[in-house]
Amino acid sequence: MKPDAFDQIDNRETYRAAMDHLSLPQDFERRTLELAEQKAAQLQERQAARDAWKAKPLYRRPAAQVCFALLFVFVLSTLFILPMGLNESAPMATPEMARMEALPDTQEELDGTSFYSAPGVELYSGKITPEKSANDATENRKEFTQEAGDQLDGGTAEPKEEQSALESGPSVEYRSAGGSSEVPPPAARGVKPQAPVQNDAMPLIGAALRLEAPLASASGSAFGYQPGGKTIQFWNGSVLTDTGIAGADSLLAAPDSFYYTAANKLYHVTNGKNAALLRDFSSEALLPNQKFTVHLFGRSGAYLYLYANSSEPWKETLPYTILRVSTDGKTEKILFSADGKTAGGTVSQAVLSGNTLYYSLSGGGFYALNANGGVARWLSSNTTAEPFYVWKNELLYLDAENYLCSIQTDGSGGERLTGEAAISNIALLGDVVYFMLGPDAHSTEGNSLYALDLNRGAISQVWDGAEDFRRLYPASDHLFLTTSDGTAYRYSISTKELKQLG
Amino acid sequence: MEKLEQAFPEFPELLQKYSAMVLRVAFANVKNMQDAQDIAQDVFLSVLTKQPQFESEEHEKAWLIRVTINRCRNHAKSFWNKRTEGLSEDLSYMPKEETGVLEEVLKLPKNYRNAIHLYYYEGYSINEIADLLHKKPATVGTWLARGRTALKSALKGGFDDEA
Numbered sequence: 001m002k003p004d005a006f007d008q009i010d011n012r013e014t015y016r017a018a019m020d021h022l023s024l025p026q027d028f029e030r031r032t033l034e035l036a037e038q039k040a041a042q043l044q045e046r047q048a049a050r051d052a053w054k055a056k057p058l059y060r061r062p063a064a065q066v067c068f069a070l071l072f073v074f075v076l077s078t079l080f081i082l083p084m085g086l087n088e089s090a091p092m093a094t095p096e097m098a099r100m101e102a103l104p105d106t107q108e109e110l111d112g113t114s115f116y117s118a119p120g121v122e123l124y125s126g127k128i129t130p131e132k133s134a135n136d137a138t139e140n141r142k143e144f145t146q147e148a149g150d151q152l153d154g155g156t157a158e159p160k161e162e163q164s165a166l167e168s169g170p171s172v173e174y175r176s177a178g179g180s181s182e183v184p185p186p187a188a189r190g191v192k193p194q195a196p197v198q199n200d201a202m203p204l205i206g207a208a209l210r211l212e213a214p215l216a217s218a219s220g221s222a223f224g225y226q227p228g229g230k231t232i233q234f235w236n237g238s239v240l241t242d243t244g245i246a247g248a249d250s251l252l253a254a255p256d257s258f259y260y261t262a263a264n265k266l267y268h269v270t271n272g273k274n275a276a277l278l279r280d281f282s283s284e285a286l287l288p289n290q291k292f293t294v295h296l297f298g299r300s301g302a303y304l305y306l307y308a309n310s311s312e313p314w315k316e317t318l319p320y321t322i323l324r325v326s327t328d329g330k331t332e333k334i335l336f337s338a339d340g341k342t343a344g345g346t347v348s349q350a351v352l353s354g355n356t357l358y359y360s361l362s363g364g365g366f367y368a369l370n371a372n373g374g375v376a377r378w379l380s381s382n383t384t385a386e387p388f389y390v391w392k393n394e395l396l397y398l399d400a401e402n403y404l405c406s407i408q409t410d411g412s413g414g415e416r417l418t419g420e421a422a423i424s425n426i427a428l429l430g431d432v433v434y435f436m437l438g439p440d441a442h443s444t445e446g447n448s449l450y451a452l453d454l455n456r457g458a459i460s461q462v463w464d465g466a467e468d469f470r471r472l473y474p475a476s477d478h479l480f481l482t483t484s485d486g487t488a489y490r491y492s493i494s495t496k497e498l499k500q501l502g
Numbered sequence: 503m504e505k506l507e508q509a510f511p512e513f514p515e516l517l518q519k520y521s522a523m524v525l526r527v528a529f530a531n532v533k534n535m536q537d538a539q540d541i542a543q544d545v546f547l548s549v550l551t552k553q554p555q556f557e558s559e560e561h562e563k564a565w566l567i568r569v570t571i572n573r574c575r576n577h578a579k580s581f582w583n584k585r586t587e588g589l590s591e592d593l594s595y596m597p598k599e600e601t602g603v604l605e606e607v608l609k610l611p612k613n614y615r616n617a618i619h620l621y622y623y624e625g626y627s628i629n630e631i632a633d634l635l636h637k638k639p640a641t642v643g644t645w646l647a648r649g650r651t652a653l654k655s656a657l658k659g660g661f662d663d664e665a
Contacts, residue, residue: 011603011657012622018593018600019526019623025539028525029517032543033506036517036550040509043551 217253218473218480223501224251224258227486233501234258234272235488240502241272250295252304259304264294266304266329278329281308286321288339298352300371302327305357309346317341322350322357322369335373353390358409360384366395368409379411389428391454396433398422404435404452417452418459427472427479429493431455434462434479436469449491463491463498510550517546520563523624524570530619531574533608534591541573568634571616606656614649617642622661
């Protein structure tokens with residue numbers, strides 16, 4: 001159709017007419033209504049589902065339940081799994097270990113005397129709860145060994161991890177109550193060398209020892225001790241004096257005097273009674289944001305050596321600090337501080353030997369630190385009953401089963417020196433280690449004092465008595481011994497005489 | 503139709519009232535009655551889904567036209583329509599003179615077609631069309647003028663108001 005054929009027609013009207021004549025579908029409205037009905041049904045179902053969802057309590061919604069489950073798992077892992085994992089891997093993960101560095105090999109002594117004969121070395125300090133001891137026993141520990149000569153430095157080298165099977169110790173036979181020497185003495189060094197120490201069994205004896213441990217310290221002929229809950233008794237070689245001082249946290253005997261700490265204050269006591277305050281640490285920030293307790297453990301030359309433990313053991317991090325102060329208490333130097341985020345607990349004992357401080361942690365492990373300060377070096381993960389001693393290049397200690405053991409001061413080696421478990425702590429006097437053997441940890445009869453000559457490897461019975469000595473303390477030529485009720489005795493090595501103090 | 507009555511009781515009335523208008527606007531855009539039906543159905547279903555609150559009858563009508571033009575624009579943008587050529591509508595049932603005018607209008611560009619249809623069939627002013635299409639009145643006026651010019655050359659007399 002040619003457009004010019006409509007020249008007489010109003011095109012606008014024609015367009016309107018064309019639009020009006022458009023063939024609109026007859027069933028459009030019907031089909032649209034059907035679609036609308038379906039759509040309305042869908043909308044109503046959707047709205048009903050939405051209303052039902054809104055009506056549900058929050059905890060019944062699937063997404064909320066998933067969130068609750070995840071939160072529950074997270075809380076569980078935070079409370080139980082992660083702390084357990086950290087504890088088991090603590091020796092590997094501790095930042096102190098990462099910063100460990102080798103200590104000098106030279107054992108240059110500050111005052112020219114060796115440790116075991118040096119006067120004024122605190123033999124033990126701190127106490128371990130029975131729960132902790134049980135944990136030590138039942139925990140299936142991983143043994144970390146380090147090859148001889150290896151040293152950790154810079155956090156790059158790690159101790160080799162071994163999961164070895166438990167080795168049962170040799171059978172233990174005890175004497176009859178009569179106290180005769182029918183039972184052969186335990187195997188001595190060189191006679192029956194034992195496998196590397198495994199700390200896996202129940203330390204029943206060790207737990208008992210730890211519970212009974214009173215504060216005590218010997219130096220030369222002087223001996224100071226504080227039976228549980230009582231006042232400090234001081235033996236100056238001839239007279240036993242009740243100092244009237246109670247509540248000490250640590251004690252360090254010196255010839256004719258002794259030092260002690262109580263409530264984070266350091267005192268020096270002369271003449272058995274005159275206590276002079278040397279330093280008050282209570283207002284000092286030895287630990288970051290935590291309350292602490294100061295323990296004194298050694299003296300060398302013009303310095304007293306102390307460590308500060310957290311007194312809030314329920315906290316996740318247990319930092320500790322090792323420091324020294326001058327004997328007048330006026331100057332101090334922080335030797336090492338550990339943030340305690342992953343390391344195994346507080347310092348349970350520290351020993352000064354020559355130019356090196358050796359210390360153990362309550363969660364297990366021996367560490368070494370230069371006496372002039374620096375970075376602590378991890379030696380071994382072994383757990384020990386207090387106290388341990390340094391003899392030449394060896395650390396002597398009782399393991400969790402209370403067997404006398406030794407490791408090298410560089411952390412290598414490790415062997416049991418005796419075939420029977422001790423019922424007392426050990427005391428090192430010269431080249432001889434003294435310890436008590438008996439039927440069991442609580443026996444008051446049938447106990448004997450034995451000596452192991454470290455040079456010859458021979459064990460001998462040095463005293464056969466019925467006393468229940470539980471703590472031994474070496475002095476110059478004699479041993480001080482205390483019973484479980486706190487009674488103190490003095491045993492002369494040369495005359496083999498035993499006398500009660502006082 | 504119980505659910506529809508519960509959901510939107512005014513829907514049948516709305517459909518009856520505006521279905522022809524919506525179909526014509528859609529046809530003016532897509533030039534195909536089948537596509538126009540689909541688009542018109544979408545428009546009415548969107549009324550059901552959104553259930554807009556209309557202030558007046560003019561508002562209601564303008565909303566439907568606006569939605570229809572938008573749906574036509576989306577339809578033209580679709581993958582299928584970009585790559586296919588739709589069949590031309592069979593207008594043989596119309597008188598010949600009407601067919602000629604309608605075909606010439608449908609040949610115009612889309613904007614011109616919309617302006618011509620809304621202006622000459624629906625009776626909207628330029629300003630109202632500008633509001634509907636969200637354009638400036640001058641733009642709509644230009645579209646109308648150009649549409650008229652194109653039709654004037656194609657149809658004797660064209661769509662001039664003065665003709």
